[in-house]
Amino acid sequence: MEAALRQAYEAFGETQAERGVDLGAVEERLRAQRVETPSWGYGNSGTRFAVFPQPGLPRDPFEKLQDAAQVHAHTGICPSVALHIPWDRVDDYGELADYAASLGLRLGAINPNLFQDEEYRLGSVCNPDPAVRRRATDHLLECVEIAGEVKSGVLSLWLADGTNYPGQDSFVERRGRMLECLSEVYGRMPEDMRLLLEYKLFEPAFYHTDLCDWGTALTMCQKLGERALVLVDLGHHAQGVNVEHIVSLLLDEGRLGGFHFNNRKYADDDLIVGSVNPFELFLIYVELLEAEEDPGVRIEYMIDQAHNIEPKIEAMILSVMNLQEAYAKALLVDRRALREARRSGDVLAAHRVLLDAYSADVRPLCARVREDLGASADPVAAFRASGYLERVAEERREGRPAGWG
Numbered sequence: 001m002e003a004a005l006r007q008a009y010e011a012f013g014e015t016q017a018e019r020g021v022d023l024g025a026v027e028e029r030l031r032a033q034r035v036e037t038p039s040w041g042y043g044n045s046g047t048r049f050a051v052f053p054q055p056g057l058p059r060d061p062f063e064k065l066q067d068a069a070q071v072h073a074h075t076g077i078c079p080s081v082a083l084h085i086p087w088d089r090v091d092d093y094g095e096l097a098d099y100a101a102s103l104g105l106r107l108g109a110i111n112p113n114l115f116q117d118e119e120y121r122l123g124s125v126c127n128p129d130p131a132v133r134r135r136a137t138d139h140l141l142e143c144v145e146i147a148g149e150v151k152s153g154v155l156s157l158w159l160a161d162g163t164n165y166p167g168q169d170s171f172v173e174r175r176g177r178m179l180e181c182l183s184e185v186y187g188r189m190p191e192d193m194r195l196l197l198e199y200k201l202f203e204p205a206f207y208h209t210d211l212c213d214w215g216t217a218l219t220m221c222q223k224l225g226e227r228a229l230v231l232v233d234l235g236h237h238a239q240g241v242n243v244e245h246i247v248s249l250l251l252d253e254g255r256l257g258g259f260h261f262n263n264r265k266y267a268d269d270d271l272i273v274g275s276v277n278p279f280e281l282f283l284i285y286v287e288l289l290e291a292e293e294d295p296g297v298r299i300e301y302m303i304d305q306a307h308n309i310e311p312k313i314e315a316m317i318l319s320v321m322n323l324q325e326a327y328a329k330a331l332l333v334d335r336r337a338l339r340e341a342r343r344s345g346d347v348l349a350a351h352r353v354l355l356d357a358y359s360a361d362v363r364p365l366c367a368r369v370r371e372d373l374g375a376s377a378d379p380v381a382a383f384r385a386s387g388y389l390e391r392v393a394e395e396r397r398e399g400r401p402a403g404w405g
């Protein structure tokens with residue numbers, strides 16, 4: 001560790017010791033933090049209007065894993081990668097899993113794609129045509145198989161189903177169709193597999209969305225069974241919705257399955273995690289602290305991001321660093337003082353307990369933890385200095401970059 005950083009870390013340690021913080025325990029939890037990155041975050045993506053090409057993009061799932069391995073090497077906490085099928089379809093999933101292992105990675109959540117085929121114009125599992133529902137269900141079953149082959153215990157499902165015009169279809173019938181299809185899939189999942197159900201307010205449908213919020217997702221999960229859990233994507237709510245409250249409610253119901261971290265200003269913007277609203281991220285982690293201490297609780301922490309103008313690997317690294325910092329700050333919350341302030345009705349004392357933790361500069365702490373993990377104190381600088389991007393830009397000149405096609 002550089003001298004200046006070491007000094008900053010020591011000063012931080014002294015301040016926290018005065019606050020009664022057990023720094024060893026905080027560091028242990030930071031070392032155990034895990035974040036899964038998405039294969040699709042390394043390939044091409046764009047807005048509705050344009051895709052801006054970048055040099056050195058991966059051309060297949062194997063190369064996406066190479067890029068993900070860079071993120072893990074520099075941050076130390078991203079050993080797994082989510083796949084999107086068919087974007088990441090390969091002939092031999094065992095080979096892909098072995099390749100991941102050779103890079104020090106493993107394959108994570110399997111994400112089916114029920115939104116790009118022509119047949120899904122009126123929806124997938126909610127489609128009025130039983131033949132289309134059959135096709136959608138078969139794709140989900142294929143993804144259960146793949147999850148088994150790559151030893152991932154997670155099927156992560158987002159449905160684009162919805163309608164564009166009032167009167168277009170029956171809400172209730174659509175819900176029944178969804179339940180029927182998902183029940184078949186749930187029934188075919190092995191005992192140790194979990195189904196994560198992700199909701200989203202709108203888009204691509206503009207009048208109604210079949211799974212539009214935590215309530216529609218939660219009630220569906222309750223009907224399916226206890227291994228069906230809700231996934232919260234931070235960009236999938238109406239403006240002003242209190243996401244940390246939703247998180248606490250789902251935890252209390254034992255139905256919080258995981259996150260898709262990203263950030264937004266307006267809608268599903270898929271920006272760098274913590275870039276627009278870092279305080280929200282901190283507050284979400286505050287809600288998670290106690291639940292994480294329950295050994296029965298398993299939450300998948302995943303990033304779901306699309307980088308349109310920013311360099312992809314660096315953007316992913318920055319997202320992970322922002323997650324580390326948000327978690328570190330949450331771990332500094334004086335929970336005893338918070339409980340006391342709440343009990344005595346001291347509104348501002350309670351609020352200030354949070355502000356006190358939030359305002360700490362945890363960068364030296366996170367740098368130290370990353371070094372302990374064998375990663376980089378300054379991941380972005382280290383990645384830039386490594387020359388990786390220049391190298392792959394040269395190696396990957398030929399062929400077609402992977403993307404949402």
Ligand code: RM4
Binds near residue numbers: 158198200233260
């Ligand atoms: C959706 C949703 C899904 C993601 C797709 C690409 O908005 O967030 O999780 O797989 O985008």
Ligand code: MN
Binds near residue numbers: 158198233
């Ligand atoms: Mn998502």
Ligand code: MN
Binds near residue numbers: 200233235236268304
């Ligand atoms: Mn999204």
